[in-house]
Amino acid sequence: MTGRARLLLAALCLAVSGGQAEAETVQDGQLWINTTLFGSIGDLAFFAEVQPRIGNGISQLDQLILRPAVGWKINERLTLYQGYASVEDRGGAGRVRFEDRSFQEINWKIGEISGVKVSSRTRFEQRWQSAGRDVGFRLRENLRFARPLTPEKDSVSAVGWVEAFVALNDTDWGARAGFDRVRTFVGLEWPIGGTSTVEVGYLNQTARTAASGTEVDHILSLNLSVRN
Template sequence: MLACGLALAASPAAARDDEQIWLNVTAMGPVSGNLLYFAEFQARGGIGDDAYRQLNVRPAVGWRINSQVSAYLGYVYVPTDINDNRANTENRVYQQLGWSFGKTAIGELSSRSRLEQRFRSDGSDTGWRFRQLLRTVVPIQSNPRPIKALATVEVFANLNTTDWGARSGFDQLRSFVGVEIPIQGRSTIEAGYLNQAINRPNADLRVNHVLSIALFIRR
């Protein structure tokens, strides 16, 4: 599936490319018992043709159903500026289910399923979008806290059409390859290359080449 995503992103239809940097800080852990918290701050910036800037502020509360499954309810605030002008502001509510499958033939495998309700300042419709992520990590050292090779693929699908531009069907595909580096405690740094292929109705596929660096603070 990851290979298919990379092939799609590199296809000749991808006539519009851009380079970006995404910087991310995420904190997560238990509050009490099975009650969980999650807080993420991500800054995105374009370094290609467009002066593109976007923030993603994403708090959530969750519940550990068992050792492998957790459910979350969250909110996202997403202001986007292009060429120093506010393009739009998006607010989202989302529901998420995460699974940890443990060690498999392709590494330590996990998945995340997320349903979003999207509200944007440049329209009045509510957009419904489903996202499915698969993630695998493979140790590349033999010490107790090894550096790990990391790969993820995430498919986005719009469930309806809106007056602010969303079109029902395939929305985008994100493919990431990099490393997971252990730091203090259970915290890690994830760094690598992310390929974001975006379906634009009545236009060519847009591909963003992203340097992604993320700090995960885990309690």
């Protein structure tokens, strides 16, 4: 084999191995704790949410999200919200990023199908990050299914939901148009007085990374919803 052929073969092997490393799947175990206060005064609705997300094998705080919103109840099944989210992201190699989000949300109680309660949440986000100057636009759609396990009014319910995220444009801080991530949850929901609930279960998040690879997070999800 000539010297030129050896160099060509070495370059080809390096390119293939580099492509494989770039596209590899990264996995992590995480704990997400979400506390949300819901309320209403007449047709005026509001919620306020605090969510720490602990990652890297449940060893460090990766993200902290504060998310308040106010809205209007169109009827008992449909509510529109305008909200704001403050996001502190510590997941990147020693770097802390801050993100501001404005969002519009449609909450729709679709109805009951064969004993399963179906609801939808559609959210349109405008995102500003400290790592760049562009505004990122993202659309999120969540479909939730809940079925009481017994006929009693305060029954524990089996819950499942799926949420798809689609980025609508590229940004200078890393967002790329197209599929962003998908989250899938299965678990149980317990009533804890009135209409307040605790939801516990497994959440899988599969996301596209900036390096054209895939990140899969296996998450223990704990959600407390306090309703007045």
